[in-house]
Amino acid sequence: MIWFDRRDKATGISSMSRTTGYACTAAVEMFLSGLFTQKGVFPPELIGDDEKCFNHMIEYQNKEGLLIK
Numbered sequence: 584m585i586w587f588d589r590r591d592k593a594t595g596i597s598s599m600s601r602t603t604g605y606a607c608t609a610a611v612e613m614f615l616s617g618l619f620t621q622k623g624v625f626p627p628e629l630i631g632d633d634e635k636c637f638n639h640m641i642e643y644q645n646k647e648g649l650l651i652k
Contacts, residue, residue: 601649602649605644605647606627608643609643610640612643613630618635618639619636
């Protein structure tokens with residue numbers, strides 16, 4: 584995967600907001616929807632080991648305009 588992003592000139596949303604904020608929002612959606620139910624502290628690498636969680640993160644960010652290649 585290649586991560587490269589710039590400020591969205593149309594919305595004014597910064598690259599930092601887009602690359603970290605959207606990932607955090609996607610993670611919260613996973614918890615609230617019951618997609619991720621394990622207890623404890625999990626780094627992103629372990630959450631990404633679950634194919635459904637990984638796909639959710641990618642799809643959420645693509646929906647927000649971050650195209651991950």
